[in-house]
Amino acid sequence: MNAETPYLAENTAAMDKMMADMDVKPTGDIDADFTAMMVPHHQGAIDMAVAYLRYGKNPQLRRVAQEIVVEQQQEIAAMRLALGQPLPPSTPSPTQPMPAPTADSTAAHHHPADHAAAPASPAPASR
Numbered sequence: 001m002n003a004e005t006p007y008l009a010e011n012t013a014a015m016d017k018m019m020a021d022m023d024v025k026p027t028g029d030i031d032a033d034f035t036a037m038m039v040p041h042h043q044g045a046i047d048m049a050v051a052y053l054r055y056g057k058n059p060q061l062r063r064v065a066q067e068i069v070v071e072q073q074q075e076i077a078a079m080r081l082a083l084g085q086p087l088p089p090s091t092p093s094p095t096q097p098m099p100a101p102t103a104d105s106t107a108a109h110h111h112p113a114d115h116a117a118a119p120a121s122p123a124p125a126s127r
Helices: 005-022 030-055 059-082
Strands: none
Touching: 005 030, 030 059
């Protein structure tokens, strides 16, 4: 397995989820429709940045990814607040790369980061 395979799988999953979640049926409320499409778009950026933070090593890119997480979360909050929608729960994001596999790692041993909570996608708003 290529060292990049887990990252690519997470990134692809984030993009697939983003595209599916952005497929919103218009409601006739431009503000709500815009927010319903933009929140998953921003969440997709967060999920891709989190995947990079799990595996990426470049210090400059890691800072950019951390900024993406913070800024996109703030923009999601601002959009939801503008419409009086509840904010998504706050969850920690990983800030350290995944450790390199060791000779004693087996399928039975899991790293705590394997189960780290990624930022949750906000539930669609009901009107």
